[in-house]
Amino acid sequence: xxxxxxxxxxxxxxxxxxxxxxxxxxxxxxxxxxxxxxxxxxxxxxxxxxxxxxxxxxxxxxxxxxxxxxxxxxxxxxxxxxxxxxxxxxxxxxxxxxxxxxxxxxxxxxxxxxxxxxxxxxxxxxxxxxxxxxxxxxxxxxxxxxxxxxxxxxxxxxxxxxxxxxxxxxxxxxxxxxxxxxxxxxxxxxxxxxxxxxxxxxxxxxxxxxxxxxxxxxxxxxxxxxxxxxxxxxxxxxxxxxxxxxxxxxxxxxxxxxxxxxxxxxxxxxxxxxxxxxxxxxxxxxxxxxxxxxxxxxxxxxxxxxxxxxxxxxxxxxxxxxxxxxxxxxxxxxxxxxxxxxxxxxxxxxxxxxxxxxxxxxxxxxxxxxxxxxxxxxxxxxxxxxxxxxxxxxxxxxxxxxxxxxxxxxxxxxxxxxxxxxxxxxxxxxxxxxxxxxxxxxxxxxxxxxxxxxxxxxxxxxxxxxxxxxxxxxxxxxxxxxxxxxxxxxxxxxxxxxxxxxxxxxxxxxxxxxxxxxxxxxxxxxxxxxxxxxxxxxxxxxxxxxxxxxxxxxxxxxxxxxxxxxxxxxxxxxxxxxxxxxxxxxxxxxxxxxxxxxxxxxxxxxxxxxxxxxxxx
Numbered sequence: 379x380x381x382x383x384x385x386x387x388x389x390x391x392x393x394x395x396x397x398x399x400x401x402x403x404x405x406x407x408x409x410x411x412x413x414x415x416x417x418x419x420x421x422x423x424x425x426x427x428x429x430x431x432x433x434x435x436x437x438x439x440x441x442x443x444x445x446x447x448x449x450x451x452x453x454x455x456x457x458x459x460x461x462x463x464x465x466x467x468x469x470x471x472x473x474x475x476x477x478x479x480x481x482x483x484x485x486x487x488x489x490x491x492x493x494x495x496x497x498x499x500x501x502x503x504x505x506x507x508x509x510x511x512x513x514x515x516x517x518x519x520x521x522x523x524x525x526x527x528x529x530x531x532x533x534x535x536x537x538x539x540x541x542x543x544x545x546x547x548x549x550x551x552x553x554x555x556x557x558x559x560x561x562x563x564x565x566x567x568x569x570x571x572x573x574x575x576x577x578x579x580x581x582x583x584x585x586x587x588x589x590x591x592x593x594x595x596x597x598x599x600x601x602x603x604x605x606x607x608x609x610x611x612x613x614x615x616x617x618x619x620x621x622x623x624x625x626x627x628x629x630x631x632x633x634x635x636x637x638x639x640x641x642x643x644x645x646x647x648x649x650x651x652x653x654x655x656x657x658x659x660x661x662x663x664x665x666x667x668x669x670x671x672x673x674x675x676x677x678x679x680x681x682x683x684x685x686x687x688x689x690x691x692x693x694x695x696x697x698x699x700x701x702x703x704x705x706x707x708x709x710x711x712x713x714x715x716x717x718x719x720x721x722x723x724x725x726x727x728x729x730x731x732x733x734x735x736x737x738x739x740x741x742x743x744x745x746x747x748x749x750x751x752x753x754x755x756x757x758x759x760x761x762x763x764x765x766x767x768x769x770x771x772x773x774x775x776x777x778x779x780x781x782x783x784x785x786x787x788x789x790x791x792x793x794x795x796x797x798x799x800x801x802x803x804x805x806x807x808x809x810x811x812x813x814x815x816x817x818x819x820x821x822x823x824x825x826x827x828x829x830x831x832x833x834x835x836x837x838x839x840x841x842x843x844x845x846x847x848x849x850x851x852x853x854x855x856x857x858x859x860x861x862x863x864x865x866x867x868x869x870x871x872x873x874x875x876x877x878x879x880x881x882x883x884x885x886x887x888x889x890x891x892x893x894x895x896x897x898x899x900x901x902x903x904x905x906x907x908x909x910x911x912x913x914x915x916x917x918x919x920x921x922x923x924x925x926x927x928x929x930x931x932x933x934x935x936x937x938x939x940x941x942x943x944x945x946x947x948x949x950x951x952x953x954x955x956x957x958x959x960x961x962x963x964x965x966x967x968x969x970x971x972x973x974x975x976x977x978x979x980x981x982x983x984x985x986x987x988x989x990x991x992x993x994x995x
Contacts, residue, residue: 426752426902432778436708437752437902441975444704444711445982451695451714454688457992458681467682470675471509477668478513489534491521492545497668498552504658504676505651505683508726518556521549528561543568544589551596557944557951562604565596575613584627590614591634598642601941602934629660643936644966646722646959648988651680655993674995681992686730687721688989694734701787703741706780709748715977716740718985719967720857723959729861731798732956736857739795742788743849744974749784750822751904756830763823767816792856799859807859814852814875821846828906837911844908845884848891850964851875854883854957863950873949873957879942882935883961889932890965893925895972936965 428438481494494517501507507514525532531546533539546564553560570576577590594614600607618634625631636653637645655676658669691714698704698713720736750759762781765773769789774782792815796808821843828835835843855874859865865873874880892908899907912924943958966984967973973981 430778434755436755438708439710439748439752439902439975441710442978444714445978446695446714448695448699451688451691454692454990456685456688458678458685459689463678463682467675467678470671470678474668474671474675475510475513477671478510478517481517488538489545490536491525491532491538492534492542492548494521495545495548495552499548500658500669500672502552503650503654504672505647505654505725506672506676506679509675509679514556518553518558522553522558522560526553526558526560528564530567531564541567542589544585544592547589547592547596551592551599554599554944557946562600562607565593565606565610568593575610577613577617584630587618587621587625587630587634590617590621591637594618595637595642599940599944600937602937604937629657633657640966643962644969646962646966647725648683648722649966649984651676652988652993655680677993677995681995683725683727684989684992686727687717687733690721690730690734691717691989694737697734697738698741702783703745703787706745706748706784708753708780709745710975712744712974712977713737713741714985715967715974715981716744718981718989719963720960721989722963722966722984724956729956731795731860732857735795735798735860736853736960738791739853739856740849742784742791743853745784746788746819746822747849749781750826751829751899752902754781754826756826759823759826763819766819769812795856795860799856801860802862803859803864807856810870811852811856811859814855818846818849818852825906829904834906834914835911837908837915840906840908840911841885841888844888844892845881848884848888850884850887850961851880854960858953858957861952861956863952865950865953869948869950872947873953877942879939879949879954879957882939882942883957886932886935886939886961887964889928889935890968891972893928893932894968894970895975898972898975 426438426440427435429435478497481490498514498517501510501514521532525536526549531541532549533542534545538545546568550560550562550564568575577586591614593610597607597611597614600611615638618638622631622634625634633654636657640649655673658676659673694713694717698711703709704711717733717737719740720733724732724736749762754762758777758781761773761777762785765771765777766785771782771785771789774785792811793808796806796811799807824843825847827833851874858873871877872879889908896907896909899905900910908928909921909924912927913919913921916923939958939961943954967981970980
């Protein structure tokens with residue numbers, strides 16, 4: 379087992395220079411890295427070195443195998459495919475819409491504003507919001523145009539004499555997420571003269587706790603330099619954590635714990651829906667007919683969507699088997715995990731191509747990643763890179779079979795996605811996709827050259843290349859083009875390269891990935907990462923210093939990404955929604971560890987909970 383990156387100075391590993399196997403892999407590494415003023419570990423785990431049939435020494439990742447047997451996936455029952463479930467859901471949708479529309483415009487209820495906002499919040503958290511887009515807009519227009527005040531917020535009802543924290547926080551969050559122009563300054567009024575937030579000391583009062591919970595949720599939808607939201611997050615997090623041991627209501631406790639753990643950037647719609655269905659069922663069904671119908675619809679809808687996802691998993695698994703990619707033993711076999719990444723946020727039944735296409739694109743990226751980072755030699759990678767950039771299979775002559783297989787399946791997959799995109803875009807986008815992949819492949823080859831040369835770039839240099847090699851752009855591009863909205867060349871530039879939106883998606887993936895994978899990668903000899911580059915730039919710093927800086931950089935990038943996602947522009951909302959939710963899926967799967975490479979615990983449980991096991995009716 380390798381030692382931590384900051385444990386021993388480089389000269390302690392001088393024996394690497396004389397090791398014939400490692401010298402063959404890294405001929406100039408020892409000389410180059412020895413000149414760096416940092417302490418990093420290049421004590422490569424010899425269990426990760428292998429020799430192939432041709433006698434070529436190669437590195438391997440020693441990743442665990444595919445956890446999802448094709449026979450198991452093909453046997454999934456898809457229990458909610460029957461028409462009767464769809465018919466019942468349609469009946470419930472019609473009845474619930476009637477209840478939405480029955481809300482009087484001039485209600486004298488003391489909590490009519492909160493009630494409207496709460497109804498919107500419930501259908502969104504339960505994952506059934508797509509059925510009520512007109513009703514949601516009407517409710518939010520009513521609250522925003524008639525009663526919202528950016529200085530004072532709102533009270534519970536239209537005649538409330540004073541501002542209410544719970545209603546204002548809930549309103550701020552939902553209105554901002556629906557791109558209404560609301561200012562975070564509205565929350566300043568809940569501070570005392572000394573700058574501290576006013577609150578109740580009674581941490582067992584459920585009404586107060588729900589107010590602070592909505593305050594916390596609102597604080598997460600922050601843009602850069604919104605200090606009031608930073609303060610709100612710090613205050614509400616501390617308050618809720620301190621209150622948890624004293625809460626008697628089990629479901630309120632579950633709701634608080636879930637929100638504290640998953641927040642906003644790691645909370646994908648399917649996970650939230652599955653969790654909130656359980657909480658909602660115990661808390662609200664006794665309150666009204668509306669709540670019980672909403673819960674029944676949420677359960678039905680969840681299970682029907684799950685049946686669709688299971689059918690798509692079966693299609694994907696057959697493709698995986700037939701493609702031959704399973705024969706690449708050195709590569710990570712994670713097609714099911716990649717499908718979950720897409721399906722966790724993309725719910726609409728009609729977007730099958732988006733979900734399956736994304737899973738295939740992510741599979742290609744992972745196979746290429748494992749070829750460039752570990753298994754391929756530099757000489758092979760040079761020829762492989764040139765062949766890909768010419769899109770010429772004949773140029774692979776003389777390269778090993780694993781490269782030929784990867785190229786063949788990869789090339790076919792891109793062409794298939796281009797044909798799907800043409801149905802929506804009305805033009806051939808394959809050349810555009812090819813150019814994006816060529817830039818990506820160049821970035822991979824650059825990292826392979828750094829590895830072979832023993833070169834440690836600066837953090838700026840590394841990130842400039844790393845935001846491309848993260849793969850975020852190429853896995854997202856063609857699936858977005860397959861959605862049923864045509865994107866002109868000008869609009870594509872606002873969501874794809876060279877947009878700031880795309881850059882932030884790529885940067886956050888690279889930064890988050892590195893902070894969770896750098897130790898395993900160093901064990902394989904891949905010592906160049908955000909962490910080691912930071913340590914080079916800051917002599918005397920240690921791993922913890924680098925992680926503290928990089929995590930703060932991720933937080934700031936995510937705030938800016940919030941703005942790029944929610945700001946008004948000409949990009950169709952559905953395209954931004956689906957690109958943004960892929961970022962959330964990545965943040966979820968890298969929340970505690972690399973949930974792709976190590977998908978045997980948390981990731982498998984998430985997949986089982988959302989895509990395998992139906993909700994009890």
